[in-house]
Amino acid sequence: TPDTSAAAPAPPRxxxxxxxxxxxxCVCDLLVAQCDVNCCCDPDCSAADFSLFTTCxxxxxxxxxxxxxxxxxxxxxxxxxxxxxxxxxxxxQVNPSVFCIHATNYKKALxxxxxxxxxxxxxxxxxxxxxxxxxSAEPGSWNKDIDAQNASDANETYRYEYxxxxxxxxxxxxxxxxxxxxxxxxANPAGFLVNQxxxxxxxxxxEKCSNMQAVSMLFYVNSSILAVxxxxxxxxxxxxxxxxxxxxxxxxxxxxxxxDELCINIVLGVSYHITYTGAGEIIAAAASFVLGAxxxxxxxxxxxxxxxxxxxxxxxxxxxxNPGYVVGLPIRAGFRPQGYPFPVEISFAAxxxxxxxxxxxxxxxxxxxxxCLAAQEARTPILFGYNxxxxxxxxxxxxxxxxxxxxxxxxxxxxxxxxxxxxxFGNSQAQDVLDWxxxxxLHVSEQRIYNAFQSxxxxxxxxxxxxxxxxxxxxxxxxxxxVNVTAxxxxxxxxxxxxxxxxxxxxxxxxxxxxxSSPAEPGYKAWPTINAKLPFDFFYPFV
Amino acid sequence: xxxREILNNSYQLSSVPxxxxxxxxxxYYTFYFLATLAMIVYxxxxxxxxDDFLAPDLALLFIMAILEALRLYWGxxxxxxxxxxxxGLSLAMTVGSVILSVYFLVWQTYVLKADVIINxxxxxxxxxxxxxxxxxxxxxxx
Numbered sequence: 227t228p229d230t231s232a233a234a235p236a237p238p239r240x241x242x243x244x245x246x247x248x249x250x251x252c253v254c255d256l257l258v259a260q261c262d263v264n265c266c267c268d269p270d271c272s273a274a275d276f277s278l279f280t281t282c283x284x285x286x287x288x289x290x291x292x293x294x295x296x297x298x299x300x301x302x303x304x305x306x307x308x309x310x311x312x313x314x315x316x317x318x319q320v321n322p323s324v325f326c327i328h329a330t331n332y333k334k335a336l337x338x339x340x341x342x343x344x345x346x347x348x349x350x351x352x353x354x355x356x357x358x359x360x361x362s363a364e365p366g367s368w369n370k371d372i373d374a375q376n377a378s379d380a381n382e383t384y385r386y387e388y389x390x391x392x393x394x395x396x397x398x399x400x401x402x403x404x405x406x407x408x409x410x411x412x413a414n415p416a417g418f419l420v421n422q423x424x425x426x427x428x429x430x431x432x433e434k435c436s437n438m439q440a441v442s443m444l445f446y447v448n449s450s451i452l453a454v455x456x457x458x459x460x461x462x463x464x465x466x467x468x469x470x471x472x473x474x475x476x477x478x479x480x481x482x483x484x485x486d487e488l489c490i491n492i493v494l495g496v497s498y499h500i501t502y503t504g505a506g507e508i509i510a511a512a513a514s515f516v517l518g519a520x521x522x523x524x525x526x527x528x529x530x531x532x533x534x535x536x537x538x539x540x541x542x543x544x545x546x547x548n549p550g551y552v553v554g555l556p557i558r559a560g561f562r563p564q565g566y567p568f569p570v571e572i573s574f575a576a577x578x579x580x581x582x583x584x585x586x587x588x589x590x591x592x593x594x595x596x597x598c599l600a601a602q603e604a605r606t607p608i609l610f611g612y613n614x615x616x617x618x619x620x621x622x623x624x625x626x627x628x629x630x631x632x633x634x635x636x637x638x639x640x641x642x643x644x645x646x647x648x649x650x651f652g653n654s655q656a657q658d659v660l661d662w663x664x665x666x667x668l669h670v671s672e673q674r675i676y677n678a679f680q681s682x683x684x685x686x687x688x689x690x691x692x693x694x695x696x697x698x699x700x701x702x703x704x705x706x707x708x709v710n711v712t713a714x715x716x717x718x719x720x721x722x723x724x725x726x727x728x729x730x731x732x733x734x735x736x737x738x739x740x741x742x743s744s745p746a747e748p749g750y751k752a753w754p755t756i757n758a759k760l761p762f763d764f765f766y767p768f769v
Numbered sequence: 770x771x772x773r774e775i776l777n778n779s780y781q782l783s784s785v786p787x788x789x790x791x792x793x794x795x796x797y798y799t800f801y802f803l804a805t806l807a808m809i810v811y812x813x814x815x816x817x818x819x820d821d822f823l824a825p826d827l828a829l830l831f832i833m834a835i836l837e838a839l840r841l842y843w844g845x846x847x848x849x850x851x852x853x854x855x856x857g858l859s860l861a862m863t864v865g866s867v868i869l870s871v872y873f874l875v876w877q878t879y880v881l882k883a884d885v886i887i888n889x890x891x892x893x894x895x896x897x898x899x900x901x902x903x904x905x906x907x908x909x910x911x
Contacts, residue, residue, distance in 0.1 A: 294882055323882075324881070324882050324883045324886070325808075325811070325881050325882065325883055326881065326882050327816075327879055327880070327881060328880045328881055328882050328884070328885050329875070329880040330878065330879050330880065331876055331877065331878055331880075332817075332819075332822055332878045332879070334817075335816060335817055335878075335879070
């Protein structure tokens, strides 16, 4: 495994240092920090794991077998013992042949040499040497001081690729997550550039709360990513009845402490924000905490964990596609405030504590009791490509007046802040006015028979949002682009009820995505033209 | 008088064991040379034997062969003509041969177990030869 430690300014990349100790070499150790099945040389396996193995997939690890005498590591399972245990022996293996290598004065004879890593300085020379169809392996041209190169490996920053586990001082950054049941398992590694949000249950008790690592802020701040200290960005304290307050000073570590039969400062949620550079190095890590309290009756708490990655010098606005919308990502919307020429985007912050998540284009979310007035706060964002329909039932009594009822229903259907513009591409910037599509509002009144004596009270009962989108761009990789958004409100006349009676009316809202792409037209290049120009003095003697 | 000289060995100073040893040495060295050459060819095929390392080994082997031929010629000539000068020269050249043999025993690029065995036998032969040469020189001088 490569050595990792403090960052150094842009050193040339090297391969990992070769491992030559047979006791430490393990070819079947493929899973990082986890026990591989039937791999007897895996250092991550405990004695309990060994008792479950059936065979050893790697029975012997040796060096070059042509040496007269060499060290060999033998792994075997002792099935006679109860429980079966692994037997590890380090022996000297002797080659009986008379042509075995007794000694060698050529250091690179028995191992592969590390090739030079290309940098901007030696690229031309390497290209000249290896750029043709065949080249000879002249060892005289290998870089002679390989040991000096290996020593500089130790100070190199480890560059991450997408999905690689983030390394900390002792192991990997882990995000507790539910595995099979909803109980927290601490073995889920955080992958680079993989945004995760998990919720799991952990069993706690007031007596043991000050000793439990998993509910203490210190544990999450201490598992510091290599070369970077985890700073505490913000602390929110949640009281027993659920109200949350943001604390002012967030540099003090608050450890769980027992106070008046309550255990306070228990970690209920951690949100990591990792800042990375374009080269794949992690340069900053911040954590936001939600701390809560438990009382004596509490047997378990639900913890939520989140990790998000932001590139340095960019704003963390999540895109819904680049450039076309991706199915399943929320539609980006905004409104144009008075006096501003550009639409201001309602940006949702990356903190999981913010309630701005629902300031986008949202639709009413059905609840289990189907009561409209109880479900006023529940809204779900509209995801591109997913047609949705939801509804609830509103109980109307005779005492309800027309105007407040209409307003309540409009608020219910449209939500608190219904946007005016929708981004036509997933990555539309707020400055590009032309990239934003205005929402067209329609009013449809549901009256089949025109009755001159009908009451003039029309209450909205249904909201239908139709999003027309088209495929844009090349044939092989078409991008989704929103062309038109229509919000149609259907109203129905409210018949006067005799006093004491009540009616239940259904209220529905739906979103439909329609593909209005025109069929693709082939595009051909222009016909080639003959571009022949005669020289100026072609007809010299005559002209 | 002639018969007495022929029958009385004490007038002959040439060392018979030394001559026998020269003869055996010649035969053994031919075998040694061919074996070492064959093993160098084998090593260059089986192992990674770059030219920088192959050239010195081959050169030293051929130098050693020439040195050995001259050394055995002069040693034999000195012993048979009962003159100490060629024998002394041969003794000096033995030192060079010993150094070359130690090179093939320890400082060669690849030292196989067979190399160790034949070089050890060669060094033992040189040691025995040197002792007998010294005794012969002492006999000739006095």
